[in-house]
Amino acid sequence: MNTSTANAPFERALQDNLQTIKKLLPSEDILTYEFETADELACALVYADGIVNKELLARLVASPLQSTDLTRLLPKKDGGRVEANEKTAENAVEKSQLFPEFKTVQTIEDGVNEILDGNTLLLVDTIPVGFISGAKLLPVRTIMEPPTDIAVKGPREGFIEDIKTNMALVRKRLKTPALRFETLRVGKQSYTAVTLCYLEGTSIQSVKDEIKKKLQAIEVDNIPDSSYISAFLAPRKHSLFRTVGTTEKPDIFTAKIAEGRVGILVDGSPIALTVPYITTEDLQSSEDYFISPFTATVFRFLRLISLFVAILLPAFYVSAQLFKMQLLPLGLMLTIASSVRELPLSPSMEMFVVLLLLEILKEASIRMPKYVGMSLSVVGALVLGETAVSAGFLSTPAIIIVAFSGICLYTVPNFVETGSLLRWLFLLVGGALGPFGIVLLSAFTLCYLLTADSYGTPPLAPFSPLIKSDLRDAIVKFDMQSLSSRPAFLRSKNKTRLKVGAKHDKSENK
Amino acid sequence: MIMNYLQTTSQNDGVHARQIAFFSAFLLPTYKLLEAPSLLARYAKGDLLLPALFHFFLQTGLLLLLLYASSRSEKTLLSRMEERLGKWSVAVYIVYALFFLFYAVLPLLDLEKFVYAIFYDTSPTLFSFAFFFILCGFVCTKGIKCMGRIADLSLFLFLLPFLLLLLMSLVEADASNLLPFFERPLSDTGKAFTYTTPHFSDVVLILPLLGNLRYQKGDGKKITLGYATGSLLTLLFLGVFYAVYSTVAPREHYAFAKIAQYFPALTIVGRVDLILVYALCIVLFFYTVSPLLFSAYCIAKPLKTHRKTLVAFCIALGAFLFVLFCNKYYNRIYELIAGKLFVIFYLIADLLPLSLLFLSKRKEQKNNA
Numbered sequence: 002m003n004t005s006t007a008n009a010p011f012e013r014a015l016q017d018n019l020q021t022i023k024k025l026l027p028s029e030d031i032l033t034y035e036f037e038t039a040d041e042l043a044c045a046l047v048y049a050d051g052i053v054n055k056e057l058l059a060r061l062v063a064s065p066l067q068s069t070d071l072t073r074l075l076p077k078k079d080g081g082r083v084e085a086n087e088k089t090a091e092n093a094v095e096k097s098q099l100f101p102e103f104k105t106v107q108t109i110e111d112g113v114n115e116i117l118d119g120n121t122l123l124l125v126d127t128i129p130v131g132f133i134s135g136a137k138l139l140p141v142r143t144i145m146e147p148p149t150d151i152a153v154k155g156p157r158e159g160f161i162e163d164i165k166t167n168m169a170l171v172r173k174r175l176k177t178p179a180l181r182f183e184t185l186r187v188g189k190q191s192y193t194a195v196t197l198c199y200l201e202g203t204s205i206q207s208v209k210d211e212i213k214k215k216l217q218a219i220e221v222d223n224i225p226d227s228s229y230i231s232a233f234l235a236p237r238k239h240s241l242f243r244t245v246g247t248t249e250k251p252d253i254f255t256a257k258i259a260e261g262r263v264g265i266l267v268d269g270s271p272i273a274l275t276v277p278y279i280t281t282e283d284l285q286s287s288e289d290y291f292i293s294p295f296t297a298t299v300f301r302f303l304r305l306i307s308l309f310v311a312i313l314l315p316a317f318y319v320s321a322q323l324f325k326m327q328l329l330p331l332g333l334m335l336t337i338a339s340s341v342r343e344l345p346l347s348p349s350m351e352m353f354v355v356l357l358l359l360e361i362l363k364e365a366s367i368r369m370p371k372y373v374g375m376s377l378s379v380v381g382a383l384v385l386g387e388t389a390v391s392a393g394f395l396s397t398p399a400i401i402i403v404a405f406s407g408i409c410l411y412t413v414p415n416f417v418e419t420g421s422l423l424r425w426l427f428l429l430v431g432g433a434l435g436p437f438g439i440v441l442l443s444a445f446t447l448c449y450l451l452t453a454d455s456y457g458t459p460p461l462a463p464f465s466p467l468i469k470s471d472l473r474d475a476i477v478k479f480d481m482q483s484l485s486s487r488p489a490f491l492r493s494k495n496k497t498r499l500k501v502g503a504k505h506d507k508s509e510n511k
Numbered sequence: 512m513i514m515n516y517l518q519t520t521s522q523n524d525g526v527h528a529r530q531i532a533f534f535s536a537f538l539l540p541t542y543k544l545l546e547a548p549s550l551l552a553r554y555a556k557g558d559l560l561l562p563a564l565f566h567f568f569l570q571t572g573l574l575l576l577l578l579y580a581s582s583r584s585e586k587t588l589l590s591r592m593e594e595r596l597g598k599w600s601v602a603v604y605i606v607y608a609l610f611f612l613f614y615a616v617l618p619l620l621d622l623e624k625f626v627y628a629i630f631y632d633t634s635p636t637l638f639s640f641a642f643f644f645i646l647c648g649f650v651c652t653k654g655i656k657c658m659g660r661i662a663d664l665s666l667f668l669f670l671l672p673f674l675l676l677l678l679m680s681l682v683e684a685d686a687s688n689l690l691p692f693f694e695r696p697l698s699d700t701g702k703a704f705t706y707t708t709p710h711f712s713d714v715v716l717i718l719p720l721l722g723n724l725r726y727q728k729g730d731g732k733k734i735t736l737g738y739a740t741g742s743l744l745t746l747l748f749l750g751v752f753y754a755v756y757s758t759v760a761p762r763e764h765y766a767f768a769k770i771a772q773y774f775p776a777l778t779i780v781g782r783v784d785l786i787l788v789y790a791l792c793i794v795l796f797f798y799t800v801s802p803l804l805f806s807a808y809c810i811a812k813p814l815k816t817h818r819k820t821l822v823a824f825c826i827a828l829g830a831f832l833f834v835l836f837c838n839k840y841y842n843r844i845y846e847l848i849a850g851k852l853f854v855i856f857y858l859i860a861d862l863l864p865l866s867l868l869f870l871s872k873r874k875e876q877k878n879n880a
Binding site for chain 1: 642649
């Protein structure tokens with residue numbers, strides 16, 4: 002875009018403006034509809050074809066203007082003389098409109114950006130401003146339950162790709178004047194809307210400032226998904242661990258905002274981001290808050306144990322065979338010994354092959370069409386698994402262990418990518434150094450996590466640093482009444498989120 | 512309070528009194544579970560609790576004096592020391608940097624032997640242990656703040672496995688093995704006391720953390736309680752250890768890793784107690800790194816060097832080379848340090864820190880008033 006032309010204000014002559022816009026937007030999908038008012042004043046609508054509701058545009062913008070005598074709408078001074086200036090002319094146009102979403106822009110650049118965003122620019126001859134009507138009609142899918150975040154109990158709505166719909170879903174749940182949306186544009190070519198959502202007075206300013214600073218510093222052509230933004234927001238670029246929370250569900254998103262986090266919605270992505278993020282969030286599910294705290298605690302412990310099993314079991318199995326047989330009970334050791342006796346591969350190599358098979362099958366089943374996926378699982382389970390065992394390439398315990406580890410990992414869906422990589426790492430050190438390597442890598446991982454603060458929040462909080470009040474909703478889940486304060490690690494100034502027995506403000510006012 | 516902590520520790524080396532308490536309660540006892548029980552049993556037999564008790568009384572007294580020194584000003588001990596001594600504070604830092612390296616010798620050699628004995632049924636190469644020094648280097652780059660957070664985490668990593676191991680070992684324990692009390696002559700108890708001085712010189716490890724603490728009311732109680740908890744847990748273990756092994760106790764090295772193996776259920780489910788031992792080992796690894804971390808801190812702080820990573824990895828490399836070349840002389844080094852050079856511990860670990868008592872006058876608040 003030629004910036005000098007684009008930054009210029011609108012001209013008085015309609016045709017001059019149209020020519021400038023045509024120069025800036027020469028694409029064939031940018032259309033112009035020219036017409037005249039009742040007093041023969043030339044007007045034009047400029048819009049992008051396919052993303053505008055033309056019917057609304059005709060009915061609520063063009064048609065009223067065509068039947069309006071603009072000079073009649075201009076204010077008159079004493080004696081009936083018309084007071085004609087830019088401001089009064091603008092007001093006259095606005096009065097003639099029936100469209101509820103209507104605003105003015107002063108420069109051509111703003112007008113062009115609005116056109117690209119799906120809005121329509123109305124230009125009237127002799128008036129040097131542009132009028133924007135929000136007759137956007139973008140193709141959007143319906144709101145449905147997100148496939149990655151299914152809950153048996155609780156709300157089933159999920160975010161979609163349209164940011165306005167997502168903002169509405171958030172507003173629907175947080176009907177407070179403290180809820181703020183701040184939209185920034187990111188992407189040199191895509192000019193994607195990225196909206197910060199937070200509760201004023203609850204979220205902390207330093208986090209908001211840091212996010213804004215990072216978003217403004219992004220220089221990238223295109224933002225196809227929120228994961229791009231998440232990569233730019235992460236304090237450590239090469240970290241194996243997530244530093245930004247993600248969710249597809251508005252109920253989780255609003256709950257996190259209400260706790261004091263800052264949410265980020267990205268146009269074109271159904272995945273919303275939340276900052277700051279701690280590792281225990283992965284172990285929590287939205288359902289935990291809709292069932293009894295005891296059951297929720299048991300489920301969380303199950304997830305935690307599953308996570309450890311998923312990451313460490315293959316490594317311990319290999320290291321037990323190679324370095325420390327005592328780890329296995331005698332009966333099991335004999336069973337394993339008989340099944341691995343004639344294997345051509347070493348225990349670590351065998352586990353490596355089985356794990357590789359699992360990862361390949363997983364990757365292929367995600368990418369393949371559904372009807373092929375069915376046959377793929379048959380090939381994977383029967384042909385590869387069963388035949389490999391009967392042919393003596395692999396042992397049954399190794400397949401059981403990898404299968405179990407694979408299932409366990411999916412109890413914590415948000416940790417699958419990291420867990421998968423960690424499993425490889427642990428397998429590598431378990432095969433090379435035995436249990437010592439596993440313990441050493443565990444210590445190393447913990448030490449890394451202990452100091453990998455993001456946005457001033459330690460990822461292992463509330464365990465380290467120990468925050469007693471936040472332990473009530475970490476692994477062990479206390480009842481609702483006990484969760485009276487907002488998480489301390491978020492450093493919110495507004496600490497109280499629940500007062501048991503407190504009267505409602507409105508009733509107090511009465 | 513936690514908000515202040517989060518804000519301050521994200522920027523500097525500040526630690527919380529709770530972290531010092533946890534460090535004393537859950538990190539310091541881990542090293543005492545390795546060789547100290549068999550050493551104490553070798554000299555003091557059934558009276559092994561006595562020398563341990565003497566050590567704890569001595570260390571608690573020292574800790575109380577240092578806490579008193581710390582409570583006398585709102586500034587940290589180290590900043591007061593730097594203000595008072597000026598350029599000479601560099602010398603103090605260097606002395607302690609060297610001392611911490613000296614302090615790390617026995618834990619490193621012990622850990623190496625322990626790893627080979629407990630983690631392997633096979634005979635691993637020396638280079639298997641070399642990977643431990645990568646962890647050392649990594650932790651050393653992270654500073655005092657990291658050790659504070661490790662202390663917090665050690666509550667979960669140490670307490671539950673330790674108590675479970677202790678419970679599982681009770682099935683074989685016979686408390687009458689500890690009787691009669693005061694059976695051994697005082698000279699033997701004295702010998703056990705001096706030989707285990709390197710294992711029980713705890714306060715010097717607390718010193719760098721305490722030196723960075725901005726003392727607040729009630730901190731002294733927390734830290735003392737933490738140290739008392741650690742001492743109690745150690746004494747409890749020593750008691751159970753002798754109750755289980757009795758006369759063969761002097762030959763039972765690294766007892767905590769095998770003390771629970773007689774638990775009946777283990778014959779069915781396998782050595783699951785080793786999982787608990789491994790959890791404790793994570794804490795043990797962090798304990799072993801701590802003197803190296805403090806040494807790196809003492810070198811980097813006065814020199815105001817920005818090359819913390821270089822200092823950290825130089826120390827880790829030095830420690831690795833030492834273990835590589837000296838592991839053969841384990842017994843001689845042990846004899847030298849525990850039998851002859853233990854005086855250094857009394858001088859630098861116990862007496863020198865007491866000079867901090869003379870650092871400052873009354874609280875600044877009172878001065879202002």
